[in-house]
Amino acid sequence: MFNPTRDQARRFFFDAWQKYRERQPLSDLEAIALDLMQQHPEYHTIFDNPERYAERDYLPDAGETNPFLHLGLHLAIREQLPIDQPRGIAAHYRRLLEKTGSAHDAEHLIMDCLAEMIWQAQRQRTQPDPAIYLDCLEKC
Template sequence: MFNPTRDEVRNFFIEAWRKYQAREVLTPLETIAADVVALHPEYHTVVDNPDSVDRDFPPEAGQINPFLHLSLHLAIEEQLSIDQPTGIRAAFDEACARHGNRHDAMHDALECLGETLFNAQRNGTPPDGAAYVAALRKRAGHG
C-alpha cells in the first residue's frame, strides 16, 4: 500500500503546482492536485515555497494546515471517481445541488471526511464509510 510521508505529500503538491505554472506535462494525479491548488489562492504562497515542507501549522495557533486541506480534497476526488465508499458520489451530487456549486459541496465533504477520520482515530477503528456518506447526505439536506 502506498503510504507517503508528510514531506513526500507536501513535495508532491509543491512540485505539481510548480509544473502546472511552468506549463510542463503533468501526470493525471498531478493535474488533479494542481487544479485543487488553483482553487485555493490563499495557499499559493505556501505551495510556491519549497521551505513550506518543514513548516508546522498548529491548530492551536488558529492555522489550517493547507497541505492537509489539499490532501483531503485529493482523497475526495479519488473517492468520487470510484464511488467509494459506496454512495459518496450521489451524496456529493446532492450537496452540489444544494450549494449550486462544486467547491462548496467539496467543503461539506471535507468536513464530513475530517470528522470521520477524527472519530476513527479517537476510537481506534477503521473509518466508517456509511457514517461518512450519511453525514454528507445530512449536510445536503437528505437523510
C-alpha cells in the first residue's frame, strides 16, 4: 500500500496540474486526479500557485476545507468503486447515483462516510473499520 507523506500527496496534485497546463502526458492516476481537479474550479488558484499553497494548513475548526484531503478522498473512492472494495461500496454508489442524479454528488455522500471511518480509526487508534464505512452508507 502506498502511504505518501503530506508533501508527496500535495506534490502529486501540483504535478498533475502542471502537466495538464503544459499539455504533457498524464499517468492513469493523474488523469483521474485531473478530472477531479477540473470538477473543483474553486481549487484552481491553489494548483496554479504551489509555492504559495504547498505548505498551507487548512483548519476545520476555522471552517476551512482542505482541498488536498478533499480530492484525495475523491481519488480513494474512484479507486474503490471498480474493485468493489470494501465489498458493497459499488452497490451503494449506484443507489446514491440514482438518488442524486450526479456522480459527483454521490461521491460526496460516500466521502462523508469514508471520512467518518478514518476519523473513528484515528480517534480510537485502530485500523479503519469497513463496517463503519458501510453502515454509514446504509444511512445515506
